[in-house]
Amino acid sequence: MSPVRTFLTRLARPTITSRRDLIRYVVVVTAFSLVAALAIDVAQQLMFFTTWVTALRSWAVTVAAVTVIATPVATMFARAQWELQRAKDALEDLSRTDPLTGLPNRRALMEASEAPTPQTMVLVIADVDRFKALNDTYGHRAGDAVLQAVGQIMTQHLAGFGLVGRLGGEEFALISSDASLEQIMSALRELLRAIEATPFVTPGGAVRITMSAGIAIRHSSEPFERLYSEADEALYLAKRSGRNQIELSARAKEALPPGKTADYQNLA
Template sequence: MSAVFDNHAALPAARRSLAPPAPSFSAWLQGLSAGLPLAGGLRQALDDFLREMPGAGAPVLQSRVDMLLARAEARAAQRRVQELEAELARMRELVCEDQLTGSLNRRGLAAVLDRELARAARSNSPLCVALLDLDDFKKLNDTYGHCVGDAALKHLVRMAKDALRKTDVVGRFGGEEFMIVLPDTPLEDAISAMTRMQGALRSRPCLHDGTGVPLAFSAGVAQYDTGDEQETLVARADAALYRAKRAGKNRVVSA
């Protein structure tokens, strides 16, 4: 227990000046305990006090002391549990978050996709997955440096979150590649959403030293088919992305 009496210098004076009748001793002891500083010698201090106080009814009083101690320990344990729960929640967020962009990382995306696949199968609702890849990202890094490359990745995530619905989920799949999970979205609407994102990215370039750095991405989109596993759906989106790259970049291709 972290909270115990800090010192018990007040106890000798209390012994001399206070001698409450046994029936009211519980309330008196509670008041005394509340008024003393907390740290290391609570049990010893109270034990000494009880031994030296005449007519206190030691067994009854000791039981009361034990109960007070148990309550304090329970409160301390409850606080510790709450602290641990908060820390675990924070760690879960860190484990599932890409530290550069603040979007989900691959682990977080997998959890979201598992959930949405189960929901789509259960409710027979449409579900699409898009894989995006920034075009000419290596050239961007070579021309402007990796700091600008990092800024471009963060800019793409901001643009995606602005352009998409609250229910859509964006995450970094790896490197300059991103995944977007679009629940309750048929294929045509998912393609339109990616096209809108491309337009938004053209109209709001990434800024570097006050100058706009143009960005573009290619995207492959796949819709969930009954029985699809996560790997199957993602593989079809990835194949569509590959075709978009081969077709000239800055394109959206469906599986």
């Protein structure tokens, strides 16, 4: 595409995301309109030249008229484009947000997992224990209230280590490339203790719950599917081993420093 065509396309379909973009667009459109109108007027005056006074008067009128017309029209168009961009951004945010908890949803977590990173990635999958029984006993409104509260507590304890989100149902996740495995394990231990000690107020009454979690790690060259599968298997082992505890995948255990491999079973 030629530079001229690219420029005209940007004028016709601008991307405006801030007030600075809006002001820049109005200035560019007004300047472009002035140059175009003056070029036509100058050519006309040179072809049918009478006096310099007449030519200068005509050019002054052209400048004033174009400025008065182009500036407000460009401003209105730019504001409309800005509002349209805001609406698009809001829809994009909604498509990546879990409506119940306000956390990033599965799509957002999957996209974060695919981002290139040179560091080792840690995935935690945490699941509310016996959530179906909670729903059956206290009702779905109580279950929703518990999930909302769990999301808030998880954010408080884990958001500093990476992206906390809800995978769906009663499953939550943490994706981290910025913290060590030991740091995440320590924070996760405190999280499970906080969950166990917190009475959750719901429309059906106060309830107490526990959570189980599985942890897995991967290197930058490995597929996310393997990481997810290993974390899910670790979570299943935590459930099968009595719930309210943390389990690590085999590779996560191997990644722990010497002397720490026997501690993971008692994290919760």
